[in-house]
Amino acid sequence: MSPKAIIVGGGIGGLSAAICLSLMGWRVRVLEQAAKISEIGAGLQISPNGVKILDKIGVMPRLEVDLFEPESIEIRMGISGRRLLDLPIKAVATHRWGARYIQIHRVDLIAALSTRLSELQGNALQTGAKVTSYRQTEEGADVVLADNSVVSGNLVIGADGIHSAIRRQMLGPDVPRFTGNIAWRALVPVARLGDLAPPPTGCIWAGRHKHAVTTRVRAGTVVNFVGIVEQTNWQQENWKTEGAKKGALSDFQGWDPRILAVIQEADTLHKWGLFDRAPLPQWHEKHVVLLGDSAHPMLPSMAQGAVQSIEDAYVLTQCLTANHKGIPSACSAYFDQRIKRTARVQQVSAQNLKLFHKSTLPAQLFSYVPIWVAGKFAPGLVQRRNDWLYGENLIS
Numbered sequence: 567m568s569p570k571a572i573i574v575g576g577g578i579g580g581l582s583a584a585i586c587l588s589l590m591g592w593r594v595r596v597l598e599q600a601a602k603i604s605e606i607g608a609g610l611q612i613s614p615n616g617v618k619i620l621d622k623i624g625v626m627p628r629l630e631v632d633l634f635e636p637e638s639i640e641i642r643m644g645i646s647g648r649r650l651l652d653l654p655i656k657a658v659a660t661h662r663w664g665a666r667y668i669q670i671h672r673v674d675l676i677a678a679l680s681t682r683l684s685e686l687q688g689n690a691l692q693t694g695a696k697v698t699s700y701r702q703t704e705e706g707a708d709v710v711l712a713d714n715s716v717v718s719g720n721l722v723i724g725a726d727g728i729h730s731a732i733r734r735q736m737l738g739p740d741v742p743r744f745t746g747n748i749a750w751r752a753l754v755p756v757a758r759l760g761d762l763a764p765p766p767t768g769c770i771w772a773g774r775h776k777h778a779v780t781t782r783v784r785a786g787t788v789v790n791f792v793g794i795v796e797q798t799n800w801q802q803e804n805w806k807t808e809g810a811k812k813g814a815l816s817d818f819q820g821w822d823p824r825i826l827a828v829i830q831e832a833d834t835l836h837k838w839g840l841f842d843r844a845p846l847p848q849w850h851e852k853h854v855v856l857l858g859d860s861a862h863p864m865l866p867s868m869a870q871g872a873v874q875s876i877e878d879a880y881v882l883t884q885c886l887t888a889n890h891k892g893i894p895s896a897c898s899a900y901f902d903q904r905i906k907r908t909a910r911v912q913q914v915s916a917q918n919l920k921l922f923h924k925s926t927l928p929a930q931l932f933s934y935v936p937i938w939v940a941g942k943f944a945p946g947l948v949q950r951r952n953d954w955l956y957g958e959n960l961i962s
């Protein structure tokens with residue numbers, strides 16, 4: 567009989583892993599604690615390294631109607647709106663990095679992944695299934711659910727996000743680090759914003775101790791806003807926390823009218839605390855392995871958390887399929903292949919956040935003038951800085 571994987575968490579990483587493994591003949595069972603999948607969401611940018619894999623595993627056709635391809639990646643000053651960088655992306659992405667750069671609503675991506683999975687294996691996804699622990703067995707590993715039921719498999723994949731119960735059991739209790747930043751998130755129909763709609767790009771608005779990012783989802787008809795603001799502490803870690811509009815308006819007081827219009831017109835603003843964790847010494851214990859945010863949570867300033875979880879899913883499947891000496895050895899090979907790259911993305915994400923938050927005029931001039939000069943006179947050089955990330959081709 568073909569091997570069976572128990573996947574804890576039906577987020578982007580867990581569903582991607584389920585699809586990749588199904589395509590290689592594995593039986594999969596995804597256990598998701600939420601009663602309903604994809605209740606809440608916001609915009610995500612999926613760079614070419616992620617799109618290549620989504621294409622290979624048959625998910626892209628289901629995203630076509632909802633995705634948006636930004637013309638360029640921009641950096642603007644948050645208060646004046648002055649443009650520092652306008653790097654063409656739509657025209658160059660496929661040629662340079664092998665696939666498109668897209669923006670998509672998380673709900674649409676989750677729906678596409680779920681549909682693809684149910685085509686491959688109907689009933690693989692079980693909602694309302696909270697996993698509390700795992701145990702190693704002779705044939706593989708079991709998970710125990712909150713209702714005390716037990717599900718057995720040959721491999722358990724902990725794709726259960728930053729607060730992963732699987733990671734906690736494997737590596738001991740700790741809390742992820744509060745990075746000193748919170749994120750506001752909102753979605754607003756373009757039609758509601760009129761002339762004050764932010765540009766149809768991936769636009770980073772830099773400012774003192776804060777920055778914003780505007781993108782488009784739902785085929786370009788909805789603006790996605792993320793506003794990242796330094797804050798000394800954070801009590802609630804719940805990403806569903808609804809923040810007051812007043813708070814967001816005060817955080818971005820005096821900013822470009824396009825940013826203020828988005829906040830003003832938002833029906834709901836969600837406030838998240840941003841957490842990360844130093845690279846972990848291991849991602850697996852015998853027949854149990856971590857993937858996505860449970861293994862390497864990162865700041866969103868490279869727009870890579872979801873993309874890296876898709877890469878994890880693909881590489882883990884490749885390792886399990888290659889001729890390793892059993893599942894633990896394949897998990898070890900997966901860790902070896904992934905740790906350097908994900909640690910680098912974590913590090914560059916943290917650096918980017920600092921770059922977008924320069925607080926004094928000299929620091930801004932020192933950092934932003936070279937960006938402006940490079941973007942104007944040598945855009946190819948700026949694009950080349952992303953080759954290691956977007957150009958990665960894991961498809962074999």
Ligand SMILES: Cc1cc2nc3c(=O)[nH]c(=O)nc-3n(C[C@H](O)[C@H](O)[C@H](O)COP(=O)(O)OP(=O)(O)OC[C@H]3O[C@@H](n4cnc5c(N)ncnc54)[C@H](O)[C@@H]3O)c2cc1C
Nearest residue numbers: 575577578579599611697726727858859869870871872873
């Ligand atoms: C403001 C912001 C903007 C972002 N923008 C981008 C972007 O543009 N591009 C990008 O690539 N990434 C982005 N990210 C990062 C991205 O959202 C995450 O990295 C990604 O969602 C991680 O996916 P995951 O599947 O590993 O974890 P999650 O999405 O957290 O999924 C984990 C799943 O496991 C379930 N679960 C948890 N515990 C249990 C349990 N015990 N039993 C059963 N189920 C459980 C959860 O309910 C959840 O469904 C952004 C993040 C933030 C905060």
